[in-house]
Amino acid sequence: MDIVNTPQHTSGELVLRPGDPGYEGELAGFQTGFARRPDVVFAAASADDVVAGVRYAARRGLPVAVQATGHGLPGPSTGGVLITTRRMDGLGVDPAARTARLQAGVRWGQVVAAAAPHGLAPLNGSAPSVGAVGYVLGGGLGILARRFGYAADHVRALDVVTADGRLRHVTRESEPGLYWALLGGGGGLGVVTGLETGLVPVATLYGGSVSFDGSRVGAASALRAWQEWTRTVPDGLTSSFAAVPYPDLPALPEALRGRYVVSVRVAYTGADGDRAVAPLRRIGPALADSLREMPYAESHTIHSDPDVPHAYYGDSAVLRELDPAGAGALLARTGPDAGGAPCVVQINHLGGALAAPAPNSVPHREGRFLVRVLTSGDRGAARERLDAALAPLAPVTIGRCVSFAFGTGDRTKGLHDAETRKRLAVIRSQYDPANLFRGSL
Incomplete structure (x- = not known):
C-alpha cells in the first residue's frame, strides 16, 4: 500500500x-x-x-x-x-487493490490527490474540504454518482468504537447488521475512526458548468430544459441544476453582481462530452461556460463550492419525479423577488447506479431528483423559508437526505421508511442500549 x-x-x-x-x-x-x-x-x-x-x-x-x-x-x-477527529489524518492508497484506507479526519481533497497518480479516483463530493468519513456515512452523493452509485456502496470495512468502548473492525461478513446500519443510517451507533473504500479507474472526465442570467432566460424555463435533457443522458453522466440570487456587492465579480444565476453542472465519463451537452448550450446566452475535458484532480472546479467557513441552514427533499409546476413554485419562492435572506437551490439528477440495491441503509434509491435548499439569517425565519420553498414539492416527495439537514429540527425525520426505522432501532438498542450516541443523531 x-x-x-x-x-x-x-x-x-x-x-x-x-x-x-x-x-x-x-x-x-x-x-x-x-x-x-x-x-x-x-x-x-x-x-x-x-x-x-x-x-x-x-x-x-x-x-x-x-x-x-x-x-x-x-x-x-x-x-x-x-x-x-480532525487530527486523525492517516491515509493510504493500494493501487493494485484499487482501495483507499482513510482515518476519520481525512478530507476528500487529500484522497483525490493521493489516488490521481495511479489513474484512480474516490467517489467524492463536490467540495475538497469536506470530511470523507462523515460524507460516506451519510451515503455520499458524489459527482459521478449516476455512474458508480453512492460512496457508501463501495465501503469494504469500517473501524468503529461502540458504546461499550470496544474498537470493532466491521465488514459485511463480520457484523452485517452494524455494517448495514452505519452506512446511511443517520448516526447514533458509534464513532467511526476509519474506513476502507474502493476507488474507481477514472483519470479524466468531461465536466464543468454552464451558467445563465436567470432573469433573462427565465429560471423556470432553464430548469425545464435541463429536466428534459436529463431524460436523454446515459448513466455515465451526472448533473445538477443550481439557482443562486447574488447580491449586488462590490466584492463579487462583475458577471455575477446583482444577478440571478442559474447553472447546470456536469460530470461525464464518456468520450462525447461536447455532443452530450450541446442541448444545454442552446438554453440561452451563457454568462460562463467551463465545460471541458479535465484531469480528475480538477473535478472540484465543476461546482467551485465556497471554502470559507460560514453560517447556513438547509433542508432537502427526494422526489419521485420533478413536477414542473412544483419546481416553478420552488424557484419563485427562493428567487430574487421572494424577499428575506437569499436561498440557494440545487437539484441533483438521480437514477442510474444510484437505484441499484446495496447492503446498506441508504434510503430512497427509487428517487429521481434531490432538491436541496440553503439559506441564512435567523434560525426561525430560515425554517419558515425552507418549509415554504419545499411545500410545493410535497405531492412528489418521498423523503429527505440526512446529510443535508442543517440546524432546522429533527434531521432524521423523513429519512427512512417505517421498516428501516424499526430495523435501525433494533440495531441501535443492541450496540448502544444506554443511548450514549444520542448526541450524534
Whole structure:
C-alpha cells in the first residue's frame, strides 16, 4: 500500500473543558452558525483516544457527539462529550487493490490527490474540504454518482468504537447488521475512526458548468430544459441544476453582481462530452461556460463550492419525479423577488447506479431528483423559508437526505421508511442500549 500520510500523534488524548486554552478553537468548524458548548472535548489523534473519550462518557452517562470538519452539524448543542477527529489524518492508497484506507479526519481533497497518480479516483463530493468519513456515512452523493452509485456502496470495512468502548473492525461478513446500519443510517451507533473504500479507474472526465442570467432566460424555463435533457443522458453522466440570487456587492465579480444565476453542472465519463451537452448550450446566452475535458484532480472546479467557513441552514427533499409546476413554485419562492435572506437551490439528477440495491441503509434509491435548499439569517425565519420553498414539492416527495439537514429540527425525520426505522432501532438498542450516541443523531 502507498502510505500517503500518517498522523502526527498516535496516543495521548487532549482533553479540553470550557475556559481551557484551545477549547474555543477546537469547536471551530466550517459551519459557524451553531454554538456547540460540550462539557468535555476529547481532541483525538488516534483510535485509542476515541476509545478513551467514549469510555469516559459511558462511565458518566453523558451523551457523545462527533466532529471532524464541521460541515454537517445538525444544530446547536450544550453539554456532554464532543470527540473531534480532525487530527486523525492517516491515509493510504493500494493501487493494485484499487482501495483507499482513510482515518476519520481525512478530507476528500487529500484522497483525490493521493489516488490521481495511479489513474484512480474516490467517489467524492463536490467540495475538497469536506470530511470523507462523515460524507460516506451519510451515503455520499458524489459527482459521478449516476455512474458508480453512492460512496457508501463501495465501503469494504469500517473501524468503529461502540458504546461499550470496544474498537470493532466491521465488514459485511463480520457484523452485517452494524455494517448495514452505519452506512446511511443517520448516526447514533458509534464513532467511526476509519474506513476502507474502493476507488474507481477514472483519470479524466468531461465536466464543468454552464451558467445563465436567470432573469433573462427565465429560471423556470432553464430548469425545464435541463429536466428534459436529463431524460436523454446515459448513466455515465451526472448533473445538477443550481439557482443562486447574488447580491449586488462590490466584492463579487462583475458577471455575477446583482444577478440571478442559474447553472447546470456536469460530470461525464464518456468520450462525447461536447455532443452530450450541446442541448444545454442552446438554453440561452451563457454568462460562463467551463465545460471541458479535465484531469480528475480538477473535478472540484465543476461546482467551485465556497471554502470559507460560514453560517447556513438547509433542508432537502427526494422526489419521485420533478413536477414542473412544483419546481416553478420552488424557484419563485427562493428567487430574487421572494424577499428575506437569499436561498440557494440545487437539484441533483438521480437514477442510474444510484437505484441499484446495496447492503446498506441508504434510503430512497427509487428517487429521481434531490432538491436541496440553503439559506441564512435567523434560525426561525430560515425554517419558515425552507418549509415554504419545499411545500410545493410535497405531492412528489418521498423523503429527505440526512446529510443535508442543517440546524432546522429533527434531521432524521423523513429519512427512512417505517421498516428501516424499526430495523435501525433494533440495531441501535443492541450496540448502544444506554443511548450514549444520542448526541450524534
